[in-house]
Structure formats: C-alpha cells, structure tokens
Amino acid sequence: LDEDDFMVKMLKGITKHYDYVEFVKEYVAQNYNSEIVFSDLAKVAHVSRSYLSSLFKKEVGCSFQTYLVSFRINKAVTLLHAPQLQLSEVAGMVGYPNYAQFSKMFKKLKGCSPKQYRSNLNTKT
Numbered sequence: 001l002d003e004d005d006f007m008v009k010m011l012k013g014i015t016k017h018y019d020y021v022e023f024v025k026e027y028v029a030q031n032y033n034s035e036i037v038f039s040d041l042a043k044v045a046h047v048s049r050s051y052l053s054s055l056f057k058k059e060v061g062c063s064f065q066t067y068l069v070s071f072r073i074n075k076a077v078t079l080l081h082a083p084q085l086q087l088s089e090v091a092g093m094v095g096y097p098n099y100a101q102f103s104k105m106f107k108k109l110k111g112c113s114p115k116q117y118r119s120n121l122n123t124k125t
Contacts (some may be wrong), residue, residue, distance in 0.1 A: 032072050033093055038064050
C-alpha cells in the first residue's frame with residue numbers, strides 16, 4: 001500500500017464537515033518515519049496550505065512542523081529503551097536520515113542528546 005492509496009482511503013467517505021486536523025494527525029501517525037510535505041497534505045485535502053496551517057495551529061496549539069518534530073522525538077524516546085538499536089537506526093526509524101539533525105532536535109526538545117538520554121536510562125535500572 002503506497003502512501004497515495006493511504007491518503008485516498010482516508011479521504012473517501014469524508015463529509016463536508018471532515019476534520020482536516022485529524023486527517024493530518026492520522027497521516028503523521030502512519031508516516032512519521034518518511035518525509036512529510038505539509039503542502040502535499042493540503043493538496044490531498046483540497047484546501048490551501050495556509051488554510052490548513054492556520055486550522056492546525058488553532059486546534060493543536062502549535063505549527064505542523066513543531067507537532068511533527070515532537071511526534072518523532074517522542075517516538076524516538078520509546079525506541080531508545082531498546083538497547084539493541086543503534087542511535088542512528090533510531091534516528092532513521094523516526095524520519096531523520098541525518099543523525100546530526102535528529103540529535104539536535106532531540107536535544108532541543110528533551111534537554112539532552114539521545115546518547116545521554118539512553119545512558120540515563122541505563123543508570124536508572
């Protein structure tokens with residue numbers, strides 16, 4: 001099932017009161033490990049990017065980009081509990097092919113690097 005099929009399926013049977021924000025959140029939940037282009041989501045939902053963006057911000061309380069980053073980093077936190085996974089693997093699994101970028105975002109949100117986070121886990125057990 002490619003992601004276009006997924007989008008199409010999600011959008012079938014939509015009423016005119018369809019919740020676009022739920023669509024975006026659901027799409028992120030299913031595809032957070034791939035590149036997500038916000039304007040593509042707007043296109044599929046047949047609304048303008050700016051409309052979807054303001055709707056999202058109003059309902060969620062943050063921008064799409066902020067939401068996506070925190071969704072990915074929270075997934076990473078869960079994955080870091082699995083010691084058999086390399087840190088770079090965890091980065092890739094949550095949509096960051098570039099480890100340095102992942103580490104920077106992780107640190108920004110969690111206050112420590114993924115490596116520090118994992119070693120803190122080990123000292124607590």
